[in-house]
Amino acid sequence: MRRRALLTLPLLVAAAGCARTAPATTASREDTMTDPADQRLLTAAGGGDGDGVRAALAAGADLETRDANGRTPLLLAAANDHVEVAKTLVAAGADPDALDDRHDTPWLVTGVTGSVAMLEALLPAKPDLTIVxxxxxxxxxxxxxxxxxxxxxxxxxxxxxxxxxxxxxxxxxxxxxxxxxxxxxxxxxxxxxxxxxxxxxxxxxxxxxxxxxxxxxxxxxxxxxxxx
The missing domain is CATH 1.25.40.20 (Ankyrin repeat-containing domain)
Structure with a gap:
């Protein structure tokens, strides 16, 4: 759907009331991350690999590990609309309110993607609806x-x-x-x-x-x- 900008609002696109979330990728952190299980978890979550997520967790990966942009596995799953992966992470206790370096959370990005399925997947984690x-x-x-x-x-x-x-x-x-x-x-x-x-x-x-x-x-x- 094409939207028309207001000529009287020059900051319209740059300052819209939402985080213009770029497509999430699992940026490499080999220079900072020492636990390979953590890296496997981030990669699997961002790629929608449910088996990989479960294997990484079983290997002791940190559920709240972060990539180079501060994104947790749950945020990567939410941004890429990997609903089943998100359900697995939520069931394991993942935080729906974990902020990245753009001040996004797994819950906040659902408003950007518009995914009702992801919204439903995150609700059992009781996200804070007031985080901005x-x-x-x-x-x-x-x-x-x-x-x-x-x-x-x-x-x-x-x-x-x-x-x-x-x-x-x-x-x-x-x-x-x-x-x-x-x-x-x-x-x-x-x-x-x-x-x-x-x-x-x-x-x-x-x-x-x-x-x-x-x-x-x-x-x-x-x-x-x-x-x-």
Missing amino acids: NRYGGISVIPASERGHVDYVRRVVKTGIDVNHVNNLGWTALLECVVLGDGSAPYQEIARILTAAGARVDIGDRDGVDALEHARRRGFGELVAILSR
Whole structure:
């Protein structure tokens, strides 16, 4: 889906309310890592190799070992949507809140990928829904900006704060309107968020709320939804 940028918001792409997570790879740490079992665990988790993960754990690998970017095996599995691997790691006690050097966690990246299956895999680990990414956003915000309808529909049922305001002064609803393209997925997200209690009257740093942004962008369907 192609999104249109606002000309009045030059920092739009660079400062979106989500962590623009690059495809996760298992960067080599041979220069710093002394335990080969740890390296095998990272490689297996990032590659979706469930047998390799179990073998590495059986060999004594550290469940919370980190790669060169501070990513744990669970974060690598989550970023690459290896759901079965994530379930194995969660069952072993992996931390869903472990922050990497980009201030991502396994839970936070689910809002970027939009994976409902991964969300479900991580929920038994009781992730902290209030931890924020480097833009001050929680997972529902990048999911709303990216048009992940099914994810938003599921995550609002967890009790996540749909009115959380990130460092840019935007809520999930504001990002849905400001960074979306007004198409059907964004219309549905607006319906889901407002039904879950998202406030239409929260303004951005300039005091402009989601309804006014929708009017300015000519998103008639969103205007109708938010006017209700």
